[in-house]
Amino acid sequence: MxxxxxxxxxxxxxxxxxxxxxxxxxxxxxxxxxxxxxxxxxxxxxxxxxxxxxxxxxxxxxxxxxxxxxxxxxxxxxxxxxxxxxxxxxxxxxxxxxxxxxxxxxxxxxxxxxxxxxxxxxxxxxxxxxxxxxxxxxxxxxxxxxxRNIIPCWQASDKAEFAAYTFRPKVHRQLSEFLTNFPPLSAASPPYNGPTSTHDWSVVAAYRNVSVEAPLPAWIAPGEAAAQAMLTQFLNERLAGYAARRNDPNEQALSNLSPYLRWGNISAQRVALAVEAVRGVPRDDKEAFFEELIVRRELSDNFVYYTKAYDTLEGAHQWAQTTLSEHDKDEREYTYTLEQFEQAKTHDELWNAMQVQMVQEGKMHGWCRMYWAKKILEWTASPQEAITIALTLNDRYQLDGRDSNGVVGVMWSIAGVHDRAWTERPVFGKIRYMNFNGAKRKFDVAAYIERYTDTNTLFDA
Ligand SMILES: Cc1cc2nc3c(=O)[nH]c(=O)nc-3n(C[C@H](O)[C@H](O)[C@H](O)COP(=O)(O)OP(=O)(O)OC[C@H]3O[C@@H](n4cnc5c(N)ncnc54)[C@H](O)[C@@H]3O)c2cc1C
Missing domain, CATH: 3.40.50.620 (HUPs)
Incomplete structure (x- = not known):
């Protein structure tokens, strides 16, 4: 460094x-x-x-x-x-x-x-x-x-990368050059004597039309100071053990930094420098975290920057478009509308609990997001409708939504972006499949459902 x-x-x-x-x-x-x-x-x-x-x-x-x-x-x-x-x-x-x-x-x-x-x-x-x-x-x-990116997006790669395995070597080759310390913000040059600011915070707060009245959840506070506090808490309490515990939605194991990174309240480069500087934490935990924070996160900007139709089926690999279109007419056992998904009214208690977590807390656990989006593919009439519904809900409720990571998370889950072909099956074709039994093998599904049963607190769009 x-x-x-x-x-x-x-x-x-x-x-x-x-x-x-x-x-x-x-x-x-x-x-x-x-x-x-x-x-x-x-x-x-x-x-x-x-x-x-x-x-x-x-x-x-x-x-x-x-x-x-x-x-x-x-x-x-x-x-x-x-x-x-x-x-x-x-x-x-x-x-x-x-x-x-x-x-x-x-x-x-x-x-x-x-x-x-x-x-x-x-x-x-x-x-x-x-x-x-x-x-x-x-x-x-x-x-x-x-x-935003530690390695500037246009410098990391000059094209849309096929997958994490094609992007990772480029990141590792260039990282030490860009993972530098920040210079201090130099004192403002000459003072400014022009017109002063006139903004009125109540007018600013009321300016934008919102799609839904979902309020800020109480567990997390916005802003730079809160971001630094969350980082410190993660370094002290959750970084050690991150590699083993991060895929269990019942554990408090993740950094919870995604809303701060999304809003730019903290720099990923600062987070990486701080993680690197911690002593006494196993290398595996740091490497697992860097894979998410650096490789996966910067791959999202790479996809959105170089892919014109990034939020439609057209943005997917050719193999994925072909397999999904071959299964377009497959019979769906269940189909739900945007409203039914939004109100957590599916037949699957686990899916409903995930939806409730997102709406109430503004942040669904990372493992759940994959299951959640893949089930939307399974239970809608077409893959494009699934992409649209998943992005709409992601962007309405996730505090970290409305940014590249959400686009890529949804496109990975539903349209195989950055993924490979798997065993063919109905509706999904060769897109990777996930099911309830797989979830049961990963974590205590009943305990998770128990935590997120209250659908009375969901909001009307
Ligand atoms: C369907 C779907 C939708 C998603 N929507 C979003 C979204 O809107 N915004 C968002 O930031 N992430 C999204 N993700 C990626 C991931 O789930 C979240 O970044 C992660 O759960 C955020 O929690 P954390 O900061 O506590 O994660 P940690 O595990 O502590 O990760 C640290 C940071 O690494 C980055 N990161 C982690 N996982 C990924 C990933 N798979 N892809 C890209 N970057 C990652 C994030 O910036 C995250 O803050 C989505 C994933 C899927 C499958």
Whole structure:
């Protein structure tokens, strides 16, 4: 592991041909809602310092996309209030503008005579379309910085990887180069004397339409400080034993970091550095965790970045499309609608319990997510309908939903993405199958069902 004093240019992608102007550098924060360990903010600060220009941070809040619910909106608002406080401590002005990116970002750039715009990287189509449309009309240098992946997405691989086994060697080859320490956030260059921020938090909180009124669960708190606390708890209490215990949904064995990683409240690079630094934990536990945190997580961005139709059957391997279409007309023993799934009204008590866990706690156990999505394939009229229902529910209720990992989790389970062909069977074709008896062999299914029986607390969409 090496240390670094500036941002590696390979993290940066230039989005237009315009030169930088003399005015402020603005970091348009979106996916990375944190001040600490944020390569996009660090890059903007470096650019500002280099040109002796002020540094500003803008959060441009567009309309809701991908089924966001009350809990997502509330998570974001709490996170941003903390961002504002942490930026204020460093004398960096923070602005929130409401509206379409193509309107508010150019208007902000004009009002503040901005000299350079820095976006953080997000491969999801809606955000990508907003960013591209905004950068096309910006008259000053505009870049994006991958502050999400340890190895920048475009650097890790130049194509959609076939599977984890093709991606893993590329990660292992490049990791030591990128798993560096973070430089400090340099003090803001000249103070800014332009217009000050005018946002009203109650207006910000009410701006987005939510798909469902599912509230924030009480067991987890949003934001950077809470993310650091969750990391410390994981390192002290759950990292040792992670390899053996992580697949038992009745155990408290996982890191619970996915909501924080999703909202950018913590950097995966910081998590990896912290795990590596722990002493006295078996290597197997660290390796098992790095496989998830680094290989699997960064493979998700790789898939979404390089796959145009990433949330449809077209995004699957050819063998998977063929086998699923061959079994399209197979008789289904049960079929359910989105509403029936949502209200946990299937014949399978275990599936219903998983749905209840997700809706109530905002986070379904990782092993359960595979079973849950595969049963949606089994109990819907077509694979495409299964993908749509699984993504809709995932994105409505999981605190870590509406991001690349959810897309790939669903596409792996239903459409064999990053997986191989298995023994052929009805409905699934050669897609890997999972069943109730397999679950019973893995963990105490009755105990899990007992914990999640209360369907009275589910929410109407
Ligand atoms: C159908 C389905 C849907 C899923 N939806 C999401 C989602 O919306 N958001 C999400 O973050 N993950 C999703 N996953 C992946 C995985 O289940 C979760 O990342 C994990 O359960 C999060 O809990 P944790 O942070 O406590 O996990 P830990 O086991 O502690 O893992 C640490 C981190 O590694 C990453 N990770 C773990 N497992 C995977 C995986 N299989 N693929 C990619 N990255 C992984 C996550 O960033 C996670 O936070 C989904 C998986 C499936 C099968």
């Amino acid at each position: 090496s240390s670094t004093s500036s941002v590696d240019e390979r993290r940066v992608r230039v989005l237009n041909d315009a030169p930088a102007g003399a005015g402020p550098v603005v970091y348009v924060m979106a996916r990375e809602q944190r001040v600490c360990d944020n390569w996009a903010l660090l890059y903007a600060a470096e650019q500002a310092k280099k040109r002796q220009a002020p540094l500003l941070v803008l959060f441009a809040l567009g309309p809701m996309f991908n089924e966001g619910s009350r809990r997502h909106n509330d998570w974001m608002v709490v996170s941003l209030k903390e961002v504002e406080k942490n930026l204020a401590a460093k004398h960096i002005p923070f602005y929130i503008e409401l509206g379409e990116w193509t309107d508010v970002i150019p208007a902000f750039a004009a009002a503040h005579h901005v000299g350079e715009v820095v976006f953080d990287f997000n491969p999801l189509q809606p955000v990508r379309a907003w960013r591209n449309a905004a950068s096309a009309v910006l008259a000053m240098r505009t870049v994006e910085v991958d502050a």
